[in-house]
Amino acid sequence: MSLKPSVGDALEWIKSSHSTADGPSCVEVAWAKSSYSTASGPDCVEVATASDTIHVRDSKDRQGPQLTFPPSAWAAFVTYTSER
Template identity: 50%
Template sequence: MDMAKVVWRKSSYTTANGGECVELTSVVEVVAVRDSKDPDGPQLVVTRRAFAALLADLKR
């Protein structure tokens, strides 16, 4: 899968903190996360289930 061709989304809080934020994209059964300041840098790619578990843990 060519991650350069997917649509990345930034948080709505991006402009509030100087543009330093993470970006997300979801493709088929995975979610990818990258640093908005380094779009060509490393990406964290996890299953949708693992990402949902991460968000649930963060909300607690």
């Protein structure tokens, strides 16, 4: 699966909810929309990588739930689906 920023949009940076005003900022991630999402077609998923997890969310519900995977599980999933 190929990932790229959505057409006309820069990658969106999200600050961790664990960051506080009086302390250091925590993890920030950039979301990339699936290349299968188009302006005229259905939205798909967005993926962001952090140091030890891959985050996946519905591009139509950015504030909704997210799935997280270890990088090895995400790599196995992408390999499996690309062979289908």
